[in-house]
Amino acid sequence: MIEKTAVPDKNQIKSRFPSKKVLIRPKAIIECYTEIPCNPCETSCPFDAITIGEDINKIPTIDxxxxxxxxICVYSCPGLAIMNVMIKNGKAYFKIAYELLPLPKVDEKWLAINRHGDEIATCKIEQVMPPKKTNNKTALITVSVEQPYLYDFVTIRRAHE
Ligand code: SF4
Ligand code: SF4
Structure with a gap:
């Protein structure tokens, strides 16, 4: 339970995902679990897909x-609580905001990290969008991992030299 450990359990994580059928196209997964006064996700979405509403403390919901x-919401969220996810040919593709240096390079193998900070697998860097004004000065990294890690992957770490 996130209330006790600060890490969401598998049921909480799965509750933020649509069905795998829906994930044949990229979708935003919003892992914002506690009420806080924040809404850039809602105001940045050009398609009105995210709703918080008049009470800015409410947890965002997505259509x-x-x-x-x-x-856009991935780099607009100040809490790095949103990623885009898609499934294709047995792999899960994640687009994540990444704020550390050095940035990875396309085709490199990095470590896939879970919500506990543990290494779970190797992932492939598919795309790197460096920080620039148009993406809120936040790098966006697309990585692929084997689909069984769909609900485990959350970020990347440079592989050991
Ligand atoms: S801003 Fe986020 S929620 Fe809105 S359409 Fe883009 S990815 Fe989806
Ligand atoms: S912008 Fe991020 S942290 Fe703020 S409410 Fe939206 S998902 Fe949560």
Whole structure:
């Protein structure tokens, strides 16, 4: 339970995902579990897919039918609580905000990290969008991992030299 450990359990994580059928197209997965006064995700989405409403403390909800997977909310969230996810050919593709240096390079193998900070697998760097004004000065990294890690992967770490 996130209330006790600060890490969401598998049921909480799965509750943020649509069905795997829906994930044949990229969708935003919003892992914002506690009420805080924050709403850039809602105001940045050009497709009105995210709703918080008048009470800025409410937890965001997403309409997956409206989400195009454009990725704008991924770099707009100050809490790095959003990623884009898609499934294709047995692999899960994640677009994540990444704020550390050095940035990875396309085709490199990095470590896939879970919500406990543990290494779970190797992932492949598919795309790197460096920080620039148009993406809120936040790098966006797309990585692929084997699909069984769909609900485990959360970020990357450079592989041991
Ligand atoms: S990925 Fe794009 S369309 Fe989907 S919720 Fe985020 S900003 Fe909206
Ligand atoms: S912008 Fe991020 S941290 Fe803020 S409410 Fe939206 S998902 Fe949560």
């Amino acid at each position: 997956f039918d409206k989400c195009t997977g454009c990725g």
